[in-house]
Amino acid sequence: VESLVKVVKLYTSDPDALRKDWESEQGGDHSVAQTVVLALQMTLLRFCRMPEFKSARRRLLPDVQYDTLTAELISEIMPLEGSSAAQLEQLAAWVERRMPFLRLSLAGAEDLRVMEDGARHIVIFALVGEFLTNALKFTGTGGAISLSVTRTDTGLELACRNPVDTEMPRPLLSGKTGLDFVRKVCQLVAARFDDAGASLVRSPS
DSSP states (O other): OOHHHHHHHHHHHOOOHHHHHHHHHHOEEEHHHHHHHHHHHHHHHHHOGGGGGGHHHHHHHTTTOHHHHHHHIIITTTTTOOOOOOHHEEEEEEHHHHHHTEEEEEEEEGGOOTTTHHHHHHHHHHHHHHHHHHHHHHTTOOOOOOEEEEETTEEEEEEEOOOTTSSSSHHHHTTOHHHHHHHHHHHHOOOOOOOSSSSOEEOOO
């Protein structure tokens, strides 16, 4: 959440600074996998606890004791840093067991480096969180969310796919504030965004 606020502030107050920081950043002491894990932790915690996700919880996880789920998330998942393959496997296994509607794929994300709290960390955190938040809110009963973070020859690809619940009230369904934010940030850092089925972000090499 704090990183998302940072992106908004940078984008609205000094977009050139965000663009320059993104382009000049080279490597770092933090892996992209760690950034993604942090975004997942924060977003899933909000999903379990915040009133804005109440209807989404009912659709995606009916008959679940949310206090128990939240306690498990805090004790088993929040301590993970995503700094090793074993931790990534532990996260994926927990999600598969406790949130079976969500399918994760982190292919090579642990090999890409960013600066902790640098521009790329902030942007990737914000985009992953926004993609997943949007999918959680709009996926219908029985639907599956697929979130993948993949290293490519040119950088990084983020993709989030989910079926939209067409039974939702029309004003809610037509809201695209989050995706508009994603599109603008992607334009700012010269990434490609496609919301026709898949949400795609590709970072420069």
